[in-house]
Amino acid sequence: MHERTVxxxxxxVVDFDLCESNAVCMGIAPEVFEVRDDDFLYILDExxxxxxxxxxREAVERCPKQAITLED
Amino acid sequence: xxxxxxxxxxxxxRPSRSKTEQAAPLTATxxxxxxxxxxxxxxxxxxxxxxxRGGYDRSLxxxxxxxxxxxxxxxxxxxxxxxxxxxxxxxxxAAVDPDELGIDWRIGVPAxxxxxxxxxxxxxxxxxxPYDGLIIATGASxxxxxxxxxxxxxxxxxxxxxxxxxxxFDAEPKRVAVIGAGFIGAEVAATARERGLEVTMIxxxxxxxxxxxxxxxxxxxxxxxRSHGVDVRLGVGVHSLVSGExxxxxxxxxxxxxxxxxxxxxxVVVGIGVTPNxxxxxxxxxxxxxxxxxxxxxxAAPGVVAAGDVARWPNVRFGEQLTRVEQWDNAVDQGAYVxxxxxxxxxxxxxxxxxxxxxxxxxxxxxxxxMPTSSAEVVHGSMAEQRFVQIYGRPDRDELVGALAWNRPRxxxxxxxxxxQRATMAEARETLGG
Numbered sequence: 406m407h408e409r410t411v412x413x414x415x416x417x418v419v420d421f422d423l424c425e426s427n428a429v430c431m432g433i434a435p436e437v438f439e440v441r442d443d444d445f446l447y448i449l450d451e452x453x454x455x456x457x458x459x460x461x462r463e464a465v466e467r468c469p470k471q472a473i474t475l476e477d
Numbered sequence: 478x479x480x481x482x483x484x485x486x487x488x489x490x491r492p493s494r495s496k497t498e499q500a501a502p503l504t505a506t507x508x509x510x511x512x513x514x515x516x517x518x519x520x521x522x523x524x525x526x527x528x529x530r531g532g533y534d535r536s537l538x539x540x541x542x543x544x545x546x547x548x549x550x551x552x553x554x555x556x557x558x559x560x561x562x563x564x565x566x567x568x569x570x571a572a573v574d575p576d577e578l579g580i581d582w583r584i585g586v587p588a589x590x591x592x593x594x595x596x597x598x599x600x601x602x603x604x605x606x607p608y609d610g611l612i613i614a615t616g617a618s619x620x621x622x623x624x625x626x627x628x629x630x631x632x633x634x635x636x637x638x639x640x641x642x643x644x645x646f647d648a649e650p651k652r653v654a655v656i657g658a659g660f661i662g663a664e665v666a667a668t669a670r671e672r673g674l675e676v677t678m679i680x681x682x683x684x685x686x687x688x689x690x691x692x693x694x695x696x697x698x699x700x701x702x703r704s705h706g707v708d709v710r711l712g713v714g715v716h717s718l719v720s721g722e723x724x725x726x727x728x729x730x731x732x733x734x735x736x737x738x739x740x741x742x743x744x745v746v747v748g749i750g751v752t753p754n755x756x757x758x759x760x761x762x763x764x765x766x767x768x769x770x771x772x773x774x775x776x777a778a779p780g781v782v783a784a785g786d787v788a789r790w791p792n793v794r795f796g797e798q799l800t801r802v803e804q805w806d807n808a809v810d811q812g813a814y815v816x817x818x819x820x821x822x823x824x825x826x827x828x829x830x831x832x833x834x835x836x837x838x839x840x841x842x843x844x845x846x847x848m849p850t851s852s853a854e855v856v857h858g859s860m861a862e863q864r865f866v867q868i869y870g871r872p873d874r875d876e877l878v879g880a881l882a883w884n885r886p887r888x889x890x891x892x893x894x895x896x897x898q899r900a901t902m903a904e905a906r907e908t909l910g911g
Contacts, residue, residue, distance in 0.1 A: 427844070428890040429833075432893060440890070467809055
């Protein structure tokens with residue numbers, strides 16, 4: 406796989422005012438995001454390891470509400 | 478079907494979520510000194526982002542006909558129209574800082590023509606922009622009713638459209654007539670009701686959302702709107718718009734229906750679908766047929782790819798048939814795909830996603846994954862309680878190809894994965910039922 410840069414730790418921040426629990430993020434990175442039967446999103450791992458960064462980044466982009474951000 | 482370069486493999490066997498992992502590294506070749514993206518909305522912006530992320534560091538131009546930096550359209554019929562979001566919230570995140578990606582922005586001027594042999598885009602202001610690689614992402618425009626333009630008649634596609642309709646809602650009209658109960662019409666009706674306006678929704682088909690939902694699910698949408706006080710008229714077409722008397726002759730006063738009745742309304746919203754923006758490509762040599770016709774890797778001609786609402790390609794996951802997908806998620810996915818396609822030159826698997834979209838109406842979240850078919854069954858909840866999952870089987874073999882979820886987002890995601898894995902209907906019942 407193509408390594409872009411040295412992976413720095415990231416912190417996942419969800420704006421729960423924007424989040425509408427479409428669960429797209431869960432489909433992409435179920436280790437990190439879970440929408441439960443109460444229809445709320447739960448973050449299972451706020452600081453996912455480097456092996457998850459590509460998928461977390463995809464979840465950020467595919468979120469239809471743009472509710473997820475990554476902080477360094 | 479036209480094919481310019483045969484992809485190396487058939488249908489990807491892994492779920493599409495691992496596409497980023499399996500993508501070939503992007504290499505900015507010397508032959509692509511300048512990439513031009515025509516279309517400054519979701520698909521085009523996503524393509525730009527993916528080009529840069531993949532290491533493409535040469536010249537990149539984005540052309541857009543609207544005088545705005547890229548913004549997100551789904552909130553236009555919902556939060557923005559409701560008045561709860563202002564315009565600053567609409568900007569696509571990758572375009573919040575327009576300088577970030579090193580893009581040469583050409584916005585506010587439409588492309589007028591494509592010269593394929595000379596590899597350049599002719600602009601409406603008379604200039605021309607040469608390219609080495611071209612991404613067509615010009616989207617689609619709202620269809621309008623025939624006849625003269627009347628004041629008080631709106632569509633919702635662009636920010637300017639939504640701004641005008643929001644102003645009209647602010648003026649507290651007596652009644653809003655929504656023509657067409659597709660997703661835009663249904664969302665506008667819901668937002669108008671939530672703003673306390675009187676609403677009549679008119680649909681020529683027997684049930685709402687007839688293009689994507691079966692009759693029973695469509696009628697559940699009608700019930701949802703009726704329970705919120707919308708006057709829903711089904712199975713009756715529109716004869717014409719009615720204008721006012723005297724000084725109001727250029728202003729809409731109502732909608733005359735095919736059954737002879739008239740719905741009085743001072744605001745009319747037309748939501749009768751879209752047409753792909755391909756006018757500028759007429760005579761270019763590209764195949765235009767309800768969109769830009771592409772091969773299964775979204776290639777329309779050598780060095781030319783298309784993405785988003787304007788692209789028509791065979792999704793080999795579902796067969797040979799050409800499809801055009803007017804969905805947010807597809808624009809993101811296909812925009813990213815064509816960036817890779819353009820740079821990787823060959824060895825690219827076909828673009829064969831499982832489509833997915835959502836619609837929010839009142840407190841309901843409606844999600845559809847895959848392709849609806851006539852082979853439908855409810856496997857979870859019930860339409861009566863408006864919390865359910867309906868699954869769709871492929872007619873010619875035992876395979877899940879679609880699922881509709883109402884207020885069941887978890888199951889929608891699971892269904893999408895089951896479709897990717899080509900699950901049987903029994904497996905789908907097992908996982909999604911209960």
